[in-house]
Amino acid sequence: MGRWEPDGRGRLERAALALYGERGFENTTVAEIAARAGLTERTFFRYFADKREVLFWGAGALRELLVSAVASAPESAAPMDVVVAAFETAAAVLQERRESALQRQVVISANAELRERELIKLALLGAALADALRRRGVPDTAASLTADTGIAIFRAAFEAWVHETEQRAFPQLIRDSFDELKAVTSGASS
């Protein structure tokens, strides 16, 4: 087998997601993932530190995408609009990967440790967004609140996307979720 494998990462990821879905994350070995992908274990470890990283390597890319969308937004834009637009951009990317995103979600939901890891990923994403807002001059508390609210919108939209039957695309669900949040907060009586 040659050193260079076309789309090695993608093949390993698809193999891993299929196996995690079939027999559970805990019961799948790296050797099995590599065999399913028609690659060696050594090739696996060229792409991923361990079998958990197959599920989380995208977090870094997602964070960079969001942070750079926030950084490059027009100066005049309101912080909340900047954050929602960043999530719409990210959602458009995820929409293209809907099948593997859904497979991944099923695997994560079934495992307590993975669910915890996912929560931590989202919290770190929120912290990175808040930092990006501060670099735009947004004051400290407003930056945290806006970023955390963005994460809340993203989570709700993601949940709706996973269960989506009306075929609304993920970016649209981000927008709908933001509208719902505005209704929820402004509808409060005080």
Add this chain to the structure above:
Amino acid sequence: MGRWEPDGRGRLERAALALYGERGFENTTVAEIAARAGLTERTFFRYFADKREVLFWGAGALRELLVSAVASAPESAAPMDVVVAAFETAAAVLQERRESALQRQVVISANAELRERELIKLALLGAALADALRRRGVPDTAASLTADTGIAIFRAAFEAWVHETEQRAFPQLIRDSFDELKAVTSGASS
């Protein structure tokens, strides 16, 4: 030493927080905590499963307090108001324990694993709040969004409370943080 120790939990907690602050969480043993509190290790384990639980045993009480405040709110109250009022109630309790809450925060901030545990605690709190809202008949997505927004408000208010120099009490900071959130979301241009 008798089996019954007046305020055993409180003595152990104060001793633990003092030691974690002095020498770090990692470098403190249960034996040292017990000795500082003038109690035995056996007594320690009657109250806490391990030295980490000293920092997190309050999470269950906090969750119950919030969930019961949500459950007992007037039927007519808007969900967001219900959640904010619940956090104001919790904040009033925490205000009475300000010194140990601040000590605890310093310990948690200094340790990556404890920070992760704290994030998970907050996420579970959000999930419990969302469930409590659903039991009041709030629809699924609105319940999640309202609960997560409540957590965002709580986090921002907590952060402000820790750094508070104007001596605003924690419940007031919850209220201020909610006002700021409303400004942030309604100020958005779209």
